[in-house]
Every structure is written in C-alpha cells, then in structure tokens.
Amino acid sequence: MSDIKVPEMGESIVEGTISKWHVKAGDSVNVGDVLAELETDKVNIEISAEQAGTIESLLRAEGDTVAVGETIGTIGSGSGAVAPSQPAAAPAAPAAPASQPAAEQPEMKPAVPASPPVAASAPAPASDASASATPAARKLARERGIDLSQVQAVDPLGRIRQSDIEAHGTRPTAPAAPAAPAAPAQPAAPAQPAAEAGKPAERRKMSRRRLTIAKRLVEAQHTAAMLTTFNEVDMTAILDVRKRRKQAFQEKHDVGLGFMSFFTKAVIGALKAYPLLNAEIQGEDILVKQYYDIGIAVSAKEGLVVPVVRDADRLSFAQIEKQIGELASKARANTLSLNDLQGGTFTITNGGVFGSLLSTPILNAPQVGILGMHKIQVRPVAINDTEMENRPMMYIALSYDHRIVDGAEAVRFLVTVKQLLEDPESLLLEG
Structure with a gap:
C-alpha cells in the first residue's frame, strides 16, 4: 500500500486546497496518472500516482485545505476491485453512507x-x-x-x-446554553447575511488565489506610502513603426510586433536613469537591483498573475514579444511554474486592453514601482500655438513607494518613459 501525499511545492508554499479529485475509491491507476489538482496561492499543481494499483481511500474532500506532506488518500495493490473508502468507519455506519463516494464521506459523517x-x-x-x-x-x-x-x-x-x-x-x-432567555440573542444573527430577505443572491467561496491577491493588495496599501503620478504619450510614432514594420517583423520572427516590447524597453531605459525605482526596502536598507526582471501583469481565469520576463535588458524586441506571449498563454492555461512568478524588479500592467482610460495601479510588493498603460484614444492635441491635430494618445500612470522614491524622481522617470516612447529610435540606444 502507498500513501497519496501532498508534495513539496516551493519554499513559500506550506499548504493548498484540493480543487478536484480525478479518481474515486476503487479506481485502477498507473504510475504517473493524475489523481488530484491542488490549488495554491500561486500556481495549481497536479498530484500523480507514484505506484500502480487501486485507490483504497480518499481521506480529504474537494475544497479541503491540506498541508505539505499530509496523507490525503491511499493506493493499494490490485487491479481495480472496488474497495471501501473508509475501512474503519464502514462497519459502524448504516447502509446509506456506505453508498456514498469516498470523496464525499468527510462531509456526510x-x-x-x-x-x-x-x-x-x-x-x-x-x-x-x-x-x-x-x-x-x-x-x-x-x-x-x-x-x-x-x-x-x-x-x-x-x-x-x-x-x-x-x-x-x-x-x-456552551456557557450561553444554560441561559434561559435565549430569544434576545437571536436578533444578532441577521447581521451575517448581507442580502435582503426574499431577494436572489449567490454566495461563492473565494478561491485560494483570489484570497492571496486580496491579502497582498491590502498589505501593499498598508505597508507602502503609495502615490501615483500621471502623464500622456503621443503614440503616433510607435503606430507608424508598427504599420511599416509589422508584416516584415512577423515574417522574420514568427511573432507579432505589439506595444509591450516598446514599453518594456522604455521602462528599462528609465530604470537605468532612475535606479531607485528598480529597488526594494529590506528593513532599514535599500536594495538597488542592477538587473531588470520585468513583471507583466496578465489577467487569467483564476485572477491576476504577474509572470516575469528575466533579464529583459538583454533581449531584443522579438525575444520580449515571444516571452510575453508564452507567459500569457501559460497563465491562461494555468500552467505557470513558481519560477515564472518569483522575483521581478518592476511591473507593467495594461488596463487598456479592457478599455480603461485612466487608473491608479497598486504596487506589486516588495517592488516600489509599477507602470500602468491605458487605452489609446484619438483626441485633439495642440501642436503649437495655432495648430490642432487629432493624435492617438495614451495616459500612463506610475505608482511608486514614496518611502524611497521622491515625487520629483517619479515624475522625471515617467517623463523619460514618455520621451522614449515618442521617439522609438531612441529605444535602440537607451533601452
């Protein structure tokens, strides 16, 4: 007999939630068969069979929180004959629970x-x-x-x-039970449900990842002295480059020329000029990082994730676009690894893909800077004292930690990003 145990999942992960069982008691399994999916704070992990045999018992149900190393089921030798899921409890239980699947037994007992x-x-x-x-x-x-x-x-x-x-x-x-006048305590109960009586409502349990996202965002707001500064970028030059080069770029590199490579290069150029935005606070010290691992926020089904493009300063436009495309695909397929998510020195998030015109992004702690991109919108712009033109404009936002980044430095950083984007050729030199 072999135990089904929760595997080691990385230094920072000590527990997870069983999101789905792929087997039930009595099923035959081979080595490597997927038995269950485990949802953690960062990634989903599959638990596979380490020996061939028959599932004897499932000790935890879907939705249970389990710790690393905990036994959540057992596999016995055999070719698939149905075995009782809870051998110890079966004799004492009446006939009705015996017909229940093993995964449901903890809730039925x-x-x-x-x-x-x-x-x-x-x-x-x-x-x-x-x-x-x-x-x-x-x-x-x-x-x-x-x-x-x-x-x-x-x-x-x-x-x-x-x-x-x-x-x-x-x-x-227990102490409240002996008290005869229990009626006065009853009115306190309606404080729990938020929905009004008789009106439709649905209660959903937050996923483990959503709980983690909520916790980290609140911690960032409570820990950092977060401010946001804004500017706008004239996207005419970048759109012109993409129009002229897009097809040749696609044919040569087998990847589209998007906006993210331009913004990544512009951010790197600005980080080199203002290195405190590429730092983090450790106690009473400031750790200034001399490498550029840029996090790219991606919206996935389970919530926002921020995979990291490593050493982005050493990559070409095509390599950046390929890496971002691969990471985004993995995020939406829920196949990101811990290594894809760990680290990062600065983050870029693009609310413009959803139509956002302006927003204030929240820091991805322990980073001290995050750049928000927004929707490109054509609007009239004054070219000089006498001329107006319709230009494709984008608002950009920089949220920063005021504990180590002064307002003047943050504004200059964002102005540098703007200047680099409005002169794409400069990205070859500065990015």
Missing part, C-alpha cells in the same frame, strides 16, 4: 464519529487540538480568538479544519 469513540463528549480532539488542526484552521482561530479545545471537528479522524472554525462561530457556545 458529522454525527458518526460521536458514537464509536465517546458518545457523550463530542469535542474529543480537545486533548491535543492545536496539533490536530490544519495550519489554516490554527491561523483562523488565532484571528478570531477561538480556543481550539472548544471546537468540534467534523472530520472522522478528529482533525480540525478551517470549516470547523467558521462553523464554530455560528454555533451557540
């Missing part, structure tokens, strides 16, 4: 564990509640000030999970 071990003391796991709780459950309990010894575990193995902590907050506590 709240009342079963109470009778075999100790009928009268449901919170039996209190003897070592902290040790038997998942990391996510311990964290949530600390945040809410809940004593783990008072939490009743639904899991048949007595392990306290995050859902138990959330449910604990909705149950009446």
